[in-house]
Amino acid sequence: MSTMTNGATITVIATGKSYHTLRDWGLAIGNNNCIGTPVQETFYLDVPGADGFLDYSEALTGRPIFKQRPIEIILGGKMDRRIWNSFISSIRILLHGKRVRIVFDDFPGYYWEGRAEVTEFDRVREIGTFKLSIPQADPYGYSLNDNSTPNWLWNPFDFELGVIDDPIQITLTADSPTAACTIPHSAVPFVVSVVVSEIGETGLKMTVDGDDYLLQKGENRLAELLVGDSDLTLNFSGRGSLCVYFRRRVI
Template identity: 55%
Template structure:
């Protein structure tokens, strides 16, 4: 990794403002270990008289549960020494305590998210350093082509990224439309957005259950895409879109 030119794009979730650490702030990433180890939720039971422990970590949900992971990005750059106090104050005002998304230049197909903090600012003459920390970042990184929102061509990685297309569906009287969602590394629950509600308002069938869709956002927690394909079938009349997030450790 080239620590002189390596940078990252920071997005303030509340405002949508984006900044590149190198191009906009003149700061390069100085460490390679900025993505910390994931914290997994484990549940062990000590049985008296038995060797070892009983592991119930996946017994309830049937899958692995991850809580969070730390992200610590060491940033540094060169500025006139009298500019640093104002600069670091501006950075703190911008990101301290805010939820951010961060896309690293060397993994531009994915973004991480969490609440940020500025830590350990130090200055030696014209050289200043500090850490952009996300102590409890989401354990998963999400595809920038994530179908819950618009994505940009510039940061998209055509070798590692995945584009989900064809998620807008119009259902007419007497026909059935289906859409298959393929599982990924991270379990997720799809959201159905109904934009046009026909007279025979659309119904959706999944895993043997039928749901009546309302105009706007529809989300059913029992429809989880985990290890097997989930087929959504739509009848009635209306226009809808299917949205979901794909993630990776």
């Protein structure tokens, strides 16, 4: 068993409670291929009289679209064989059918999310194993650190894939009625959210690539606000206060 993949932190989203498979349950991960390949959405058109198929998979978005991915973890440990059944029952009650968030010890900067299943329990004397899986997990891994706070979590920071993004807080006044911010590009696209806390009498307008958007109080989340291969610049005008939020992701 690889010492690099011997544990994971599992958070039950509904309760916010977290458990480490090794420290809290004494269960080690026995497989190294826990994170499966994401399933890509494809659309092929069979044209009569033509060789092969026409591939329209990226026609609408200009980029690959992923639907889901499997997460499968084989967990095993040693305990008194008389309590294994009750232990597995408690794990099923805790996790089976619940939406969970998983952070692997050897991939600490990102979490994976979806609805969990507990299956394939087996025991030989004191040694027991079972599978904890998310058959249709979200296709992306999400950074534990978003740009909402300058107080970064350095222990789980991924120095190879991680990017430090500063908080973006903007206030527009009569003296300063315009402002702009630029979000650096990303190999894996992500959507930006603009949260407006205050709007003045003149309102708030955002301009992106020549298109204007009237902002409403609260969260403004638009599919067009996508950071991809190029930097995204948001231009604001009017009166009010807002924050720009986003979370980077990996495949």
